[in-house]
Amino acid sequence: MISIVKDRAVDTFKVQKNKIKLGLIANEFYDLSLGRMGGFGVAIRQIADLFNQKSELEVEPVFITGGLSETGGQTEVIAHGTRLLILPKDKHQRRQLLKNEKFDIVLTMDYRSNYRPIIDSLPRVPVIIWVHDPRTPYDMKRIESTRIPGQGDNVPQGLKPVNCTSLAEIVEKSNSPFSKRPIVFAQPAAYYEEKVVGTYGVQPSEITLLPNIIEHIIDEPQTIVKSEKPSVVFLARLDPYKRPWLFAELATYFPEVDFIFMGKNHFQGLGAWEPDSLPSNVKMMGHIDGEEKIRLLSSAWVLVNTSIHEGLAISFLEALMCETPILSCVDSENVVSRYGVYVGRWDGSGREALPKFVEGLQRLLDDKNLRERLANQGKKWVKETHNKSQFIESFQYLCQQVGVIAEKS
Incomplete structure (x- = not known):
């Protein structure tokens, strides 16, 4: 019950x-x-x-x-x-x-x-x-x-x-x-x-x-301004089960888009992901908090999540409060399918999911009306619920x- x-x-x-x-x-x-x-x-x-x-x-x-x-x-x-x-x-x-x-x-x-x-x-x-x-x-x-x-x-x-x-x-x-x-x-x-x-x-x-x-992270009324150049963000630890390599590989398909990593790696050596030989449009920001995190989330066009598993991720709620729709292969409580694009479940390394990620991101980048509708609906839900x-x-x-x-x- x-x-x-x-x-x-x-x-x-x-x-x-x-x-x-x-x-x-x-x-x-x-x-x-x-x-x-x-x-x-x-x-x-x-x-x-x-x-x-x-x-x-x-x-x-x-x-x-x-x-x-x-x-x-x-x-x-x-x-x-x-x-x-x-x-x-x-x-x-x-x-x-x-x-x-x-x-x-x-x-x-x-x-x-x-x-x-x-x-x-x-x-x-x-x-x-x-x-x-x-x-x-x-x-x-x-x-x-x-x-x-x-x-x-x-x-x-x-x-x-x-x-x-x-x-x-x-x-x-x-x-x-x-x-x-x-x-x-x-x-x-x-x-x-x-x-x-x-x-x-x-x-x-x-x-x-x-x-x-969540609703307090944005002081309203506050106008959210998206970046002039398309940007997408990854907000999570860079640990293996988050599969950050998929975000880096996705960047190679969109050279005119800024891909921004927000998060740090908690492991080193064999069995950890080392971000090397990254495309030039990828930016590693490390741990970001406070106003800078909200600024990057608010200016982004899309939040990309590549985890193999999530609960109801806090990053999803923060992104939606910042009017940023979600692209992901997890769909906890149907949040992604309601307020973004869900690309389906993919286990293992997740690399087989890249065509679906490319297709979903292209759809969101090309359709401003879709992005705004999903973001506005998602923000309304977060404000009313969380x-x-x-x-x-x-x-x-x-x-x-x-x-x-x-x-x-």
């Missing part, structure tokens, strides 16, 4: 105490000093930014990382103006540190096995599992088919299967008389529901729609479900 929360006032929460302390568990936080840069990091940062900026909501966010352990006694840093706890390796010290924080509720960015020690250390704290990239065994088999051109049958880096089934044990334990800890599930896209059981081994009785927070108000409404509902806040008076 999917629960959609509507028509609730969202100015403040009537809380059972002065402020809710919210733990945000993730492995990335969109901070170069803290490791990987990706959509998970963007999404979790957006939540912290929202509550930090809207103090009247009386929610205090605290980041908790499952991907780092303390060194030299440092158990805390600041990321995006938010405290980030770096947990001790020692189980007893970790439990005591988390206990001292007195969290009212935690929200996880999807679920990964290294979250378990954190959740186990908080046996009575309610948990929201925010499903973002559920990978069933079928999905993981497809991802493992990825191969980098020129590297033969060598297995690329970053394709290791993600086993999330330990979440089922956490849910079972939380239902015990000792814990009685509520665990609820949320998702930003309705199509995830069919993947939950295969990914986590859990069948929730309800999954609440909890959107991403916004602060919808997020707050759903978050309030989830908190009510687990008894953290009272009904709004």
Whole structure:
């Protein structure tokens, strides 16, 4: 069952105490000093930014990382103006540190096995599992088919299967008389529901729609001006399962178009993609954030995504908010087929998909009316769906479900 929360006032929460302390568990936080840069990091940062900026909501966010352990006694840093706890390796010290924080509720960015020690250390704290990239065994088999051109049958880096089934044990334990800890599930896209059981081994009785927070990235009214010379962008990590080589090869078919890579590689050596001998119309921008990212997305004619697998990619939502349609071989929640051109599914290296990518990009570049119609429709959908108000409404509902806040008076 999917629960959609509507028509609730969202100015403040009537809380059972002065402020809710919210733990945000993730492995990335969109901070170069803290490791990987990706959509998970963007999404979790957006939540912290929202509550930090809207103090009247009386929610205090605290980041908790499952991907780092303390060194030299440092158990805390600041990321995006938010405290980030770096947990001790020692189980007893970790439990005591988390206990001292007195969290009212935690929200996880999807679920990964290294979250378990954190959740186990908080046996009575309610948990929201925010499903973002559920990978069933079928999905993981497809991802493992990825191969980098020129590297033969060598297995690329970053394709290791993600086993999330330990979440089922956490849910079972939380239902015990000792814990009685509520665990609820949320998702930003309705199509995830069919993947939950295969990914986590859990069948929730309800999954609440909890959107991403995207509409604020453009200050409106703001006129978006597309580049005079056609430009297309790639916004993702340059890791193998994103198959960035397809974007580079696509550039050879369009020498009069600027192809702009926004993202960095997190791997090196055999099993990583090295961007060498690139066409002259390809620009490597590395990691881009803030106003520069929005400027490049807004001026681009098309966002190209070549991944073998995606959830509802944050980059899709950002591009549409910047009035840029999408060309891709993944079609999560039918977003690409609704607001761009979907070229079909292609496994392995993906090179067989190049004719379809060429055909789709040519269509978008040649038809300004089509681009504008898709972009305008996509922007309208993002503004209406993935916004602060919808997020707050759903978050309030989830908190009510687990008894953290009272009904709004």
